[in-house]
Amino acid sequence: MCGIVGYTGPREAYPIILKGLKRLEYRGYDSSGVALLNADLKVYKKKGKVAELEESVVGKDVHAFTGIGHTRWATHGEPSDRNAHPHRSKSGNLAMIHNGIIENYASIKQDLQKKGYEFKSDTDTEVLLNFIEDIKENNNCTTEQALRIALKRVVGAYCVLLIDKDDPETIIAARKGSPLVIGIGKGEHFLASDASPIIEYTKEVVYVNDYEIAIVKPDELILKNLGNEKQTPFIQKLDMELAAIEKGGYDHFMLKEIFDQPGSIFDCLRGRLNADAGTITMSGVENHLPSLINAQRIVMVACGTSWHAGLLAEYLFEDICRIPVEVEYASEFRYRNPVINKGDVIIAISQSGETADTLVALENAKEKGAFIFGVVNAVGSSIARMSNAGAYTHAGPEIGVASTKAFTGQLAVLAMMAFKIGYAKGTIDEKRYQHLLTELWNIPDKVAQILEDTSNIQAIAEKYKDAADFLYLGRGYNFPVALEGALKLKEISYIHAEGYPAAEMKHGPIALVDENLPVVFVATKDKYYEKIVSNVQEIKARKGKVIAVATEGDTVIPGMADDVMYVPDADEALAPLLSVIPLQLLSYYIGIAKGLDVDKPRNLAKSVTVE
Numbered sequence: 001m002c003g004i005v006g007y008t009g010p011r012e013a014y015p016i017i018l019k020g021l022k023r024l025e026y027r028g029y030d031s032s033g034v035a036l037l038n039a040d041l042k043v044y045k046k047k048g049k050v051a052e053l054e055e056s057v058v059g060k061d062v063h064a065f066t067g068i069g070h071t072r073w074a075t076h077g078e079p080s081d082r083n084a085h086p087h088r089s090k091s092g093n094l095a096m097i098h099n100g101i102i103e104n105y106a107s108i109k110q111d112l113q114k115k116g117y118e119f120k121s122d123t124d125t126e127v128l129l130n131f132i133e134d135i136k137e138n139n140n141c142t143t144e145q146a147l148r149i150a151l152k153r154v155v156g157a158y159c160v161l162l163i164d165k166d167d168p169e170t171i172i173a174a175r176k177g178s179p180l181v182i183g184i185g186k187g188e189h190f191l192a193s194d195a196s197p198i199i200e201y202t203k204e205v206v207y208v209n210d211y212e213i214a215i216v217k218p219d220e221l222i223l224k225n226l227g228n229e230k231q232t233p234f235i236q237k238l239d240m241e242l243a244a245i246e247k248g249g250y251d252h253f254m255l256k257e258i259f260d261q262p263g264s265i266f267d268c269l270r271g272r273l274n275a276d277a278g279t280i281t282m283s284g285v286e287n288h289l290p291s292l293i294n295a296q297r298i299v300m301v302a303c304g305t306s307w308h309a310g311l312l313a314e315y316l317f318e319d320i321c322r323i324p325v326e327v328e329y330a331s332e333f334r335y336r337n338p339v340i341n342k343g344d345v346i347i348a349i350s351q352s353g354e355t356a357d358t359l360v361a362l363e364n365a366k367e368k369g370a371f372i373f374g375v376v377n378a379v380g381s382s383i384a385r386m387s388n389a390g391a392y393t394h395a396g397p398e399i400g401v402a403s404t405k406a407f408t409g410q411l412a413v414l415a416m417m418a419f420k421i422g423y424a425k426g427t428i429d430e431k432r433y434q435h436l437l438t439e440l441w442n443i444p445d446k447v448a449q450i451l452e453d454t455s456n457i458q459a460i461a462e463k464y465k466d467a468a469d470f471l472y473l474g475r476g477y478n479f480p481v482a483l484e485g486a487l488k489l490k491e492i493s494y495i496h497a498e499g500y501p502a503a504e505m506k507h508g509p510i511a512l513v514d515e516n517l518p519v520v521f522v523a524t525k526d527k528y529y530e531k532i533v534s535n536v537q538e539i540k541a542r543k544g545k546v547i548a549v550a551t552e553g554d555t556v557i558p559g560m561a562d563d564v565m566y567v568p569d570a571d572e573a574l575a576p577l578l579s580v581i582p583l584q585l586l587s588y589y590i591g592i593a594k595g596l597d598v599d600k601p602r603n604l605a606k607s608v609t610v611e
């Protein structure tokens with residue numbers, strides 16, 4: 001949510017910042033801006049995507065060796081030029097960008113207004129910036145000291161980059177709750193919300209922690225805590241290649257990431273699953289096996305697509321490990337004073353590892369003594385770092401705003417965990433365990449098979465692209481897939497879609513069915529197959545249009561459905577890893593058929609770092 005970039009060193013700052021902002025656009029794209037510091041402090045900003053900023057800056061003076069840039073997802077104030085970041089202080093000497101929310105900004109603003117401050121924007125950021133300037137003037141202190149004093153008074157989340165006209169080579173940064181990575185080059189430093197703007201320049205990075213302030217100059221990086229004590233920067237090597245964050249010949253990141261899945265699921269299994277030897281090696285699980293086997297309850301905590309992975313994991317863990325599972329929306333869990341007992345295990349699921357609601361929910365649970373296991377994609381992210389143990393999904397950077405390969409990575413990790421725990425606990429026998437391992441190992445090849453020819457799905461997308469509503473139905477393991485299919489369609493095509501357990505439709509949604517309503521059935525061969533066949537008939541009897549995801553070789557469902565998308569056969573516990581693929585493609589192709597920007601759907605941002 002909001003992307004921030006900074007540079008200080010011997011190169012021209014503007015092109016580095018602009019390129020970085022384009023890489024971070026997935027975090028927000030309603031306006032963007034840069035502040036460039038040379039003898040003078042120049043600020044350029046524009047409503048709209050980064051390309052619009054770039055266009056508006058053509059011909060203007062962008063010469064500078066230090067600068068900061070921002071791409072925004074609006075919280076306070078509508079998307080507009082004046083609400084775009086960077087903001088300038090009253091004197092014009094300071095400029096700041098901010099990712100997060102200052103919750104007590106209104107009272108600070110009132111105090112400043114009483115002192116005669118006037119505000120040009122509706123943002124909390126401009127308030128914080130002028131608060132810093134006011135402290136600086138009243139206390140006759142440095143910008144860094146003023147920032148420290150201000151941050152002790154603000155409530156909320158932030159990652160800020162601040163520059164001062166009087167100190168033209170320095171960027172001061174601070175974070176609490178919103179991510180910040182600093183890349184260390186030779187005589188230069190790069191700052192960003194994630195590593196993607198940095199990797200082409202350096203692989204040495206420092207992840208700044210909450211409540212830390214960084215004073216960044218070309219040759220020097222000083223880290224301090226809010227108490228002004230120096231901290232030792234922990235330098236890590238980035239394990240990421242530039243190609244991983246580029247489109248690689250695809251029209252969109254979303255399509256690339258859908259097609260990445262045979263490889264990304266394989267990367268997740270590689271080195272962990274050995275179907276021939278019948279072993280699963282996951283150090284995060286092995287090191288804590290007694291806590292996991294003896295868990296009285298597992299609570300899955302997540303948001304959005306990751307929550308759907310959690311729901312699927314409920315089916316898996318209850319079926320295979322016989323451990324009671326609850327699935328919680330992080331945003332509800334964090335506020336409703338949940339009962340957390342000794343012996344509870346919390347499994348946190350997150351692609352970005354930065355989702356504010358998930359992070360705070362986990363911090364609360366950890367304080368109450370819960371054991372946190374993180375299933376996270378972004379290496380080194382806040383959730384990964386605060387978990388007691390975990391397993392990365394290894395899906396690689398996911399840049400398309402709609403989650404695709406991270407979801408299948410989450411399912412693969414959760415399946416391995418369930419199989420390993422269930423086998424160790426004795427709730428599945430050797431035969432079933434071996435069968436599940438072999439089935440999981442074969443999933444990447446089966447995903448590749450689905451992706452071999454997508455022309456049928458493109459044709460279905462074209463046929464239904466003008467529908468006003470969609471219903472997605474599934475049973476058992478396929479119910480969370482129906483929810484995920486509906487979410488993907490909403491996000492990418494702006495078509496209203498609802499996911500329901502197929503049997504539940506009789507309790508209300510069936511009233512929606514008429515000849516205009518496409519109903520997508522996730523109807524692969526499993527123990528509910530006969531029942532779902534009856535549900536398809538119920539829809540057909542009411543003239544609904546049925547689009548089915550069916551198992552190859554099935555003749556019954558195709559005989560009833562208007563359109564069919566086939567997937568290979570798989571054990572029902574793993575079938576979602578296949579049945580979700582056509583649904584991802586369907587939403588992608590409908591979005592394309594409607595001429596929409598599928599990588600940057602309106603109003604969304606990939607990493608939701610505000611609550």
Ligand code: F6R
Nearest residue numbers: 304305306350351352355402403
């Ligand atoms: C949907 C989507 C979101 C995220 C949600 C959680 O396509 O991407 O619903 O799943 O915002 O994000 P993470 O997994 O980063 O915690």
